[in-house]
Amino acid sequence: MISADETVFFWINGLAGRVAVIDDIIRTLSCDLFVPVVMILAMVGLWFVGHNREQRENNQRAVFCSLAGMGFANLVVYILNAALEDRLRPFEAFPAQVNLIFYPPTDPSFPSNATAAAFAMAIGVWLYNRKLGYVLLIPAIAIAFGRMYMGVHYPLDIVGGFLAAIVGVAIARLVLKYTEPVPTKIIMLMRKIYLA
Amino acid sequence: MDGYLGSWSFVAEYCLYVFIAVIGMLQLIAARWELRGISFFGNKGWGYAFGAAAIAAVFIWFFRFTGLDLAQPTFDTPPQLFWLAVSTFLAVAVTLAISSIANHKRMPSATDDDNEGIDTLRRQTYWRSISKYFKGRAR
Numbered sequence: 001m002i003s004a005d006e007t008v009f010f011w012i013n014g015l016a017g018r019v020a021v022i023d024d025i026i027r028t029l030s031c032d033l034f035v036p037v038v039m040i041l042a043m044v045g046l047w048f049v050g051h052n053r054e055q056r057e058n059n060q061r062a063v064f065c066s067l068a069g070m071g072f073a074n075l076v077v078y079i080l081n082a083a084l085e086d087r088l089r090p091f092e093a094f095p096a097q098v099n100l101i102f103y104p105p106t107d108p109s110f111p112s113n114a115t116a117a118a119f120a121m122a123i124g125v126w127l128y129n130r131k132l133g134y135v136l137l138i139p140a141i142a143i144a145f146g147r148m149y150m151g152v153h154y155p156l157d158i159v160g161g162f163l164a165a166i167v168g169v170a171i172a173r174l175v176l177k178y179t180e181p182v183p184t185k186i187i188m189l190m191r192k193i194y195l196a
Numbered sequence: 197m198d199g200y201l202g203s204w205s206f207v208a209e210y211c212l213y214v215f216i217a218v219i220g221m222l223q224l225i226a227a228r229w230e231l232r233g234i235s236f237f238g239n240k241g242w243g244y245a246f247g248a249a250a251i252a253a254v255f256i257w258f259f260r261f262t263g264l265d266l267a268q269p270t271f272d273t274p275p276q277l278f279w280l281a282v283s284t285f286l287a288v289a290v291t292l293a294i295s296s297i298a299n300h301k302r303m304p305s306a307t308d309d310d311n312e313g314i315d316t317l318r319r320q321t322y323w324r325s326i327s328k329y330f331k332g333r334a335r
Contacts, residue, residue, distance in 0.1 A: 031266050037217055105269075190313075
């Protein structure tokens with residue numbers, strides 16, 4: 001399993017460093033400063049739009065689920081980091097062979113926190129709004145691929161991040177369900193002041 | 197706030213980037229969903245043009261012209277989320293303020309008192325809506 005993981009990693013990371021423009025584009029699209037802003041723009045958009053009140057309320061619940069899902073996914077990653085033995089990053093394990101075209105992160109390799117956060121936001125939206133959910137999977141996949149391309153994560157770290165996202169969103173759904181009517185009251189309050 | 201990306205100038209550039217992008221997004225939404233009360237313009241076409249141009253320009257500016265080096269460490273997650281949230285809320289507040297001023301004469305006060313949430317902003321400004329709400333509560 002580990003060997004296959006490293007083989008796939010080296011195949012993807014081997015693509016880096018050949019065309020500077022492609023490296024630049026992938027580095028930008030999968031950095032911490034791009035995807036979160038794209039996601040927040042999607043959240044703002046989702047909050048304000050809808051053909052009618054019911055649809056808009058559904059979108060607003062998607063925003064709650066997405067943001068809470070991201071928070072819980074980060075918590076899952078934190079717990080896994082604390083419970084498991086630290087996995088070295090590819091550029092630490094194979095310093096001479098890896099094309100590192102990104103800054104060297106210092107946290108453990110498994111699971112990928114950035115992937116977990118991006119997928120959690122996309123899946124959180126997907127549960128309520130399929131069309132936008134699929135659109136948001138694109139930046140999430142970009143960040144997942146980019147992290148391997150840039151030499152900072154193995155494929156298994158990405159899979160781990162994806163699974164953490166699913167667990168995070170599942171927890172968020174349960175929390176939102178069992179804290180009702182709090183989410184509904186927040187939406188009602190925001191509606192009273194013309195913001196929902 | 198030591199170091200390249202922890203510097204206040206970087207925080208300011210990041211906040212400006214998020215702030216302008218969110219304002220652009222809100223103008224696109226206002227144009228597409230006819231929320232005239234939060235639009236800066238009387239014309240939908242200007243709203244689309246401004247929103248798209250603001251988002252594209254601010255992304256290009258931030259990633260190409262601020263001297264950002266992605267080979268250097270970026271924010272830690274907590275401060276990044278903090279500044280992201282602050283800039284987003286500020287952008288929403290500024291949009292509501294500017295659109296209320298810009299539409300003050302364009303959108304006369306609606307006569308009905310129905311509170312339909314955001315839908316109310318299709319026919320009156322945020323300032324008029326919220327003033328009416330607080331006057332109603334004071335009565």
